[in-house]
Amino acid sequence: MSPYAIPGLIIEKKESEEIPEIKIITVEIIVDTVCSYLNEPKENIKKKIRKREVVKCRHIIGYLSIKHTDLSLKNIAEQAFGHRDHSMVIYYSKTCRDRMDTEPPFKFQVRQIEKLLT
Numbered sequence: 001m002s003p004y005a006i007p008g009l010i011i012e013k014k015e016s017e018e019i020p021e022i023k024i025i026t027v028e029i030i031v032d033t034v035c036s037y038l039n040e041p042k043e044n045i046k047k048k049i050r051k052r053e054v055v056k057c058r059h060i061i062g063y064l065s066i067k068h069t070d071l072s073l074k075n076i077a078e079q080a081f082g083h084r085d086h087s088m089v090i091y092y093s094k095t096c097r098d099r100m101d102t103e104p105p106f107k108f109q110v111r112q113i114e115k116l117l118t
Contacts, residue, residue: 005106025046025068025117027061027079034060039115046082059099062092 034057035042043114044054058081065076066089073086100107109112 022118027065027069027071027076030064030068030117031059031061031080034064034113037116043079045083059092059096060113062089063096063110064114064117065089066093 030041031045031072034040035045038053038057038060040053040057044051045057047054061080062076064081065071066073069076073089076089077084077086098109100110
C-alpha cells in the first residue's frame with residue numbers, strides 16, 4: 001500500500017482505460033452495503049432495537065466506518081446511527097474486532113462485506 005493512501009479512497013484501474021476510477025467510501029454506502037448483505041432494513045439501525053441481527057449490523061458498520069472513512073467518531077455516530085454518542089462507535093468497533101478474532105464465520109461475513117465496498 002502506498003504511504004500516501006487516504007482512508008476510504010480506493011483507486012481502481014480499468015484495463016481499457018488509462019485513467020483510474022476513484023471510489024470514495026462513505027458512511028451511507030457502508031450502511032447500505034451492510035444492511036443489504038444482512039437483509040436488515042436501514043431504518044432499524046437508528047431505532048432502539050436490540051435484536052441480535054440489528055446489533056450485528058451496528059457492530060459491522062461501526063468497524064467499517066472507522067476503518068474506511070476519515071470522519072470523526074462523532075460524525076460517524078451521527079451519520080450512521082442517528083444521535084448516538086461517539087463512544088458507541090468505539091464500542092461497536094471493538095466488539096466487532098473481538099468477534100472477528102473468536103468467530104471465523106463472522107470474520108468471513110465482514111470480509112465479504114468489505115469486498116463489496118471495494
